[in-house]
Amino acid sequence: MKNDLFRELTERKTKLSLIGLGYVGMPIAVAFAEHLDVVGFDLNEKKIELYKSGVDVTGEVGNEAISRTRVDFTCDPSRLKEAKFHIVAVPTPVNDDHTPDLSPLESASDILGRYLTPGSVVVYESTVYPGVTEEVCQPILEKRSGLVCGKDFKIGYSPERINPGDKVHRLETIKKIVSGMDAETLDTVASVYELVVRAGVYRAESIRVAEAAKVIENSQRDINIAFMNELSVIFNRMGIDTKSVLEAAGTKWNFLPFRPGLVGGHCIGVDPYYLTYKAEMMGYHSQVILAGRRINDGMGKYVAENTVKNLIAADKPIRGARVAVLGFTFKENCPDTRNTKVIDIVKELGEYGIKPVVCDPCADADEAFRLYGVTLADMSEIKDMDAVVISVAHEPFKGFTPEVIDGFFGEGRRVLVDVKGMFSRKDYESRGYLYWRL
16 A cells, blocks of 8 residues: 555645644645645635635744645545545544543544545544544544445554744654554555655554653653642742752753743643543553643642732732733744633632733734633733733743833832743842742
8 A cells, every 4th residue: 555555645646635724734734735735624714715815824834835835725525535645633622621522533533534535544643542543533434434444444643743833843853753553554654754754754663652652742741840830839938939940950961951831732731631531441540640730730820829919019909900911822922822821810810800901912812712702902001000920931022121011010019920930030129020930
């Protein structure tokens, strides 16, 4: 199958399809379109029209790249039958009770199954717990297509490693894990991805190994950040600056450079729950992983509580205090607000009778309102504040001078909450600020 399908793809006798054109799928589609004929499918008609008009709603490749790409964008699922190599890159969120929500993945498999043709290879990129590709997705594909996996079509898994907003670590520059249900499929999948991944591919010994590798990557990072967050809580009680401690400890060659912060998004804040869910199914109750999750899930509330404490120290009335929250996305320099932990700061301040003014020049304003009911303000509205919480380290915020930040405040003592520690504590304390950071 490898030689035949790979040859058909490179000779443009068949096509590659990309199902799900978000922060992960769209850059993959654009990359492959440099070498193959690509059908880019997404159910969101508005998104498809924007891509067709040359607008990159994700900010991942830019409008120029979208304008010149040869990706055939469509919201017509019947176009999937034109392709024989399919990549599924849809979100895998969690429910309110932190259990995996596989409905987007199941829906994508259902749609693809209707148009799957013999001789095809289906590769999943969505983050899942070990076993989902073969135990959940494969049966749906077989049921909807009437085809038999292993005989009429093959499956594989290649976990996404897209880092939204990161212009250095890209699809092309990060080694790609690939896997297949058998040696032939693995060979096909590896050859296809080698077309676009300059860093090369790593051939995992099985689909389940590849699934497990993906889910622990972000779990490891989550646990390390949780440790930093716990240190921040401890050192704050001791009156010790955490950033100063980490800078000192960082002089040792093997000290890991993690920093405290809000852990949201659809990767680090979600993936650990997929692993612990599967562990529960196997009769094991996770201790370290879930402990880290509990710490990180509570940091938004912790930031809000310390904002209020500093307002009290500044002799500011709490109810009705004018507070600005700058930054609403789940991470710096990207428009994505899904699963942002900044909303926890906003909600907790609301519990104290404070309705903060939220501003984020990088965020998708429509998404923020649709998901959270938050209307984003313009930077010009940030004035006469009692406290300013800079919650996301966007590049525009890093350029703030003390004079610019002075202009955000009204009369009385100024409270600056620098969540990511972007600025100099000494600079602002010397100007009379009450300065606080994780």
